Amino acid sequence: xxxxxxxxxxxxxxxxxxxxxxxxxxxxxxxxxxxxxxxxxxxxxxxxxxxxxxxxxxxxxxxxxxxxxxxxxxxxxxxxxxxxxxxxxxxxxxxxxxxxxxxxxxxxxxxxxxxxxxxxxxxxxxxxxxxxxxxxxxxxxxxxxxxxxxxxxxxxxxxxxxxxxxxxxxxxxxxxxxxxxxxxxxxxxxxxxxxxxxxxxxxxxxxxxxxxxxxxxxx
Amino acid sequence: xxxxxxxxxxxxxxxxxxxxxxxxxxxxxxxxxxxxxxxxxxxxxxxxxxxxxxxxxxxxxxxxxxxxxxxxxxxxxxxxxxxxxxxxxxxxxxxxxxxxxxxxxxxxxxxxxxxxxxxxxxxxxxxxxxxxxxxxxxxxxxxxxxxxxxxxxxxxxxxxxxxxxxxxxxxxxxxxxxxxxxxxxxxxxxxxxxxxxxxxxxxxxxxxxxxxxxxxxxxxxxxxxxxxxxxxxxxxxxxxxxxxxxxxxxxxxxxxxxxxxxxxxxxxxxxxxxxxxxxxxxxxxxxxxxxxxxxxxxxxxxxxxxxxxxxxxxxxxxxxxxxxxxxxxxxxxxxxxxxxxxxxxxxxxxxxxxxxxxxxxxxxxxxxxxxxxxxxxxxxxxxxxxxxxxxxxxxxxxxxxxxxxxxxxxxxxxxxxxxxxxxxxxxxxxxxxxxxxxxxxxxxxxxxxxx
Numbered sequence: 001x002x003x004x005x006x007x008x009x010x011x012x013x014x015x016x017x018x019x020x021x022x023x024x025x026x027x028x029x030x031x032x033x034x035x036x037x038x039x040x041x042x043x044x045x046x047x048x049x050x051x052x053x054x055x056x057x058x059x060x061x062x063x064x065x066x067x068x069x070x071x072x073x074x075x076x077x078x079x080x081x082x083x084x085x086x087x088x089x090x091x092x093x094x095x096x097x098x099x100x101x102x103x104x105x106x107x108x109x110x111x112x113x114x115x116x117x118x119x120x121x122x123x124x125x126x127x128x129x130x131x132x133x134x135x136x137x138x139x140x141x142x143x144x145x146x147x148x149x150x151x152x153x154x155x156x157x158x159x160x161x162x163x164x165x166x167x168x169x170x171x172x173x174x175x176x177x178x179x180x181x182x183x184x185x186x187x188x189x190x191x192x193x194x195x196x197x198x199x200x201x202x203x204x205x206x207x208x209x210x211x212x213x214x215x216x217x218x219x
Numbered sequence: 220x221x222x223x224x225x226x227x228x229x230x231x232x233x234x235x236x237x238x239x240x241x242x243x244x245x246x247x248x249x250x251x252x253x254x255x256x257x258x259x260x261x262x263x264x265x266x267x268x269x270x271x272x273x274x275x276x277x278x279x280x281x282x283x284x285x286x287x288x289x290x291x292x293x294x295x296x297x298x299x300x301x302x303x304x305x306x307x308x309x310x311x312x313x314x315x316x317x318x319x320x321x322x323x324x325x326x327x328x329x330x331x332x333x334x335x336x337x338x339x340x341x342x343x344x345x346x347x348x349x350x351x352x353x354x355x356x357x358x359x360x361x362x363x364x365x366x367x368x369x370x371x372x373x374x375x376x377x378x379x380x381x382x383x384x385x386x387x388x389x390x391x392x393x394x395x396x397x398x399x400x401x402x403x404x405x406x407x408x409x410x411x412x413x414x415x416x417x418x419x420x421x422x423x424x425x426x427x428x429x430x431x432x433x434x435x436x437x438x439x440x441x442x443x444x445x446x447x448x449x450x451x452x453x454x455x456x457x458x459x460x461x462x463x464x465x466x467x468x469x470x471x472x473x474x475x476x477x478x479x480x481x482x483x484x485x486x487x488x489x490x491x492x493x494x495x496x497x498x499x500x501x502x503x504x505x506x507x508x509x510x511x512x513x514x515x516x517x518x519x520x521x522x523x524x525x526x527x528x529x530x531x532x533x534x535x536x537x538x539x540x541x542x543x544x545x546x547x548x549x550x551x552x553x554x555x556x557x558x559x560x561x562x563x564x565x566x567x568x569x570x571x572x573x574x575x576x577x578x579x580x581x582x583x584x585x586x587x588x589x590x591x592x593x594x595x596x597x598x599x600x601x602x603x604x605x606x607x608x609x610x611x612x613x614x615x616x617x618x619x620x621x622x623x624x625x626x627x628x629x630x631x632x633x634x635x636x637x638x639x640x641x642x643x644x645x646x647x648x649x650x651x652x653x654x655x656x657x658x659x660x661x662x663x664x665x666x667x668x669x670x
Contacts, residue, residue: 004407004416013424032364041366162368 041158047117050103052152059184060148066140066182073140077129081116084108119153120144127219136203137175138167141184148184168211172196175203226666228324229659230506234668236660239507243402243652243659244409246502252649255501260645266638273631274349282352284628290621291611295629296350298604299636301458302486303343304384305479305599308455309487310336311391314398315447318440323665324515326658327507330402331498331644332491333395334653338643339490340388342636347380349632376461383457390450394443400426400436401657455483462606468545469610472537478530485523485569486599489592492516494644496589498653507659510583517582520595524573531570545615552613553605557622561601562609568598600633 038044058064067073072080084107091101107114122128133143141147145156157163167174173188175196180186189195200207210216225232277284287294310332317325348357360381362370371378404426407419426432459479462470492513499508538550553562572594575581582588608623647653663669 004420009421010425013421028363032366035366158366160366162366165368 036158036160038158041155041160042121043155043158046152046154047119049117049152050114051101055147055150055153057151066184073130074134075131077127077131079130084114119155120159122159126217128217134181136171136205137178137181137199138171139174139176139181139183139186141186142167142174142176146184164217165212168216169208171205171207171211172200175199175205226668227511228327228509229663229666229668230509231668234506234663236663236669239659239663239669240405240409240656242504242506243502243654243656244406247649247652248406248409248411248415256645256649259641263638263641263645266635267642269631269635270639273628273635274345277349277628277632278354282350284626285350286624286626286629288621288623290614290619291608291623293350293607293611294623295604295625295633296346297461297607298600299633300343300346300350301479301603301606302596302600303339303346303636304458305455305483305486305603306490306596307336307339307343307387307391307487308451308480308483309491310334310339311387311394311447312451312484312487313491314394315444315451318444319448322515323662324512326655326662327504327509327512328491328495328516328654329658330395330398330655331494331647331653333391333398334644334647335487335490335494336391337388337395338640340384340391342639344384344388345636346632347377347384376457376464379457380461383454387450387454390443390447394447397436397440397443398655398658399651400424401428402652402655404428405656406652452480455480462610467610467614468543469538469549469613470606472534474530474533474537478527478533481523481526481530482599482602485520485527486596488516488520488523489595489599492520492588492592493596496585496592498644498648502648502653504654507654513585513588514579514582517576517588517591520591521573521576524569524576524595528570531566549610549613553609556609556613558605558608558612562605565598565601565605568594569602572598 034040059066069082069086070079071082072078084104087101087104088108091098091104095101103114106112143157145154147153173192173196176183176186177199199205205211285294285296310329313325313332314329317329348354351357359369360371360378371381400423403419403423407416407423410416410419456476456479459475459477463472463475465471495508495512495516499505535550538546553559572591575587575591581591612622613620644653660669
């Protein structure tokens with residue numbers, strides 16, 4: 001009887017048999033890596049802005065407080081973007097003819113807000129409130145990274161739900177004394193575990209029971 | 220035993236190995252589909268199309284197409300799911316339990332019974348998904364690594380269902396393929412075309428029929444069969460737990476898991492009987508599927524019918540004996556409520572009609588047997604829909620009592636998937652041996668028909 005298959009067919013059969021269990025696992029692993037990568041999360045991506053506003057210069061260099069521009073961060077869900085008038089509180093006096101600031105002057109003259117490109121964008125079904133995080137002692141740089149070093153602002157954290165939960169399930173390492181919340185140079189002390197646990201208790205932060213409930217963020 | 224029949228499980232006096240192979244594989248490899256096949260295909264195509272339209276509609280429009288309301292939140296989808304998975308239960312049951320108990324006669328029916336399991340379980344899997352409301356998130360039932368750092372809710376019966384069905388389908392597929400291996404080699408060796416040789420040859424995984432092959436095969440197949448037994452029980456027990464793990468009167472009964480397993484065996488055997496009758500006629504397999512087969516299967520159905528009747532009676536008794544007001548009210552609602560005529564039909568179909576099977580003449584009359592099998596499957600579907608409707612329509616909160624109103628979509632997803640089921644068999648009958656050739660050869664040898 002004539003052979004149906006050549007000897008090489010055995011190798012193909014072995015490869016196929018090996019692939020049946022391994023390929024699905026690898027495919028899931030690949031999909032997960034992709035979904036976790038900056039390609040999907042937009043982490044560390046800088047966006048082109050109408051004016052190349054530098055946090056490095058204004059925060060790191062000049063030492064302007066976060067709240068000078070983001071005025072509602074202690075009181076509202078949205079931290080607030082400054083109106084053109086806030087920029088002009090200085091730039092009506094200094095760098096008044098800088099070409100880089102032309103869009104800012106045009107914005108004031110035409111009474112039209114500058115269209116900043118949003119960098120930190122949460123889905124609509126996520127309820128996020130800046131004020132409660134500030135009130136409970138989560139510092140700006142904990143989530144936004146070292147903004148005092150960023151020439152253009154970028155998303156320092158992945159902003160995935162898993163990243164939110166990392167802190168909601170274990171907030172102690174991220175809690176600061178109230179006076180340090182807006183301190184961009186704050187570093188956790190040696191005994192942060194102890195301090196954080198005490199702060200969590202004092203501030204009635206019920207984690208993980210309460211903070212990992214679905215309805216905390218999905219209302 | 221009739222005059223024509225010389226052996227119990229093999230009809231003709233002599234049925235050689237080659238004749239068995241020819242009888243099963245020649246219609247596929249040497250004959251065309253035939254007129255009956257085409258008529259059947261044309262007949263079921265509208266149903267197949269209707270299934271796709273109905274599923275497409277519910278995926279685009281939403282669950283509002285179904286007759287469910289805020290009280291009766293489960294409906295046809297759930298009943299159909301339980302019904303199909305029940306049918307899917309019998310194939311592996313026949314293969315594994317009958318193999319382990321050395322019931323040689325299973326050889327003639329196990330192959331298509333296993334195929335029935337695969338098709339029915341796959342169809343059953345559609346229903347929970349289209350009932351989800353948010354079917355696009357069906358994959359959330361699987362514990363895959365994700366950026367949300369979330370696991371499925373292990374306390375949810377839906378997740379148990381996912382594991383029960385997924386492992387059952389996967390296992391049934393491997394088990395079915397294992398049994399198919401020697402037959403695929405036969406198909407390869409008898410193939411008329413190069414394509415046939417290559418396709419069957421590749422699927423046969425190099426089977427040569429050596430003594431060592433058979434020894435390994437027998438060990439593996441029996442081990443698989445032993446593994447199948449707990450799976451057969453678990454899959455429908457889990458379906459029972461979907462109800463029993465709730466707090467609803469009429470559902471939270473510890474009898475549910477075993478009662479569901481027996482119910483599954485009951486409707487599954489009824490479906491196997493139907494298939495056996497049709498396949499025996501369609502493929503002219505009178506030599507291998509004998510009246511004794513139908514006699515044996517009818518006895519299993521009779522036994523299951525008695526157990527089901529006993530289970531219903533236990534349900535009534537426990538409601539009375541337990542003394543819980545809501546339970547008693549629901550049982551009262553069975554007999555006097557909005558769906559009472561359906562409940563009486565259920566008792567008629569599942570408990571009364573199958574008692575005819577006590578008579579040998581009925582067991583050997585294929586027309587009557589087919590009618591009884593249909594009645595049983597109808598009764599078993601009624602049982603499932605009534606489990607859903609009775610409890611949900613008559614729960615704890617009197618202000619919420621409400622009945623179900625059947626929609627057109629409900630009717631379509633009840634009837635149309637039958638077309639899908641038949642389509643599966645029509646395709647299968649044209650490409651793979653629908654009866655296990657190597658096991659029938661063994662049977663013929665044991666019966667003394669091959670010598």
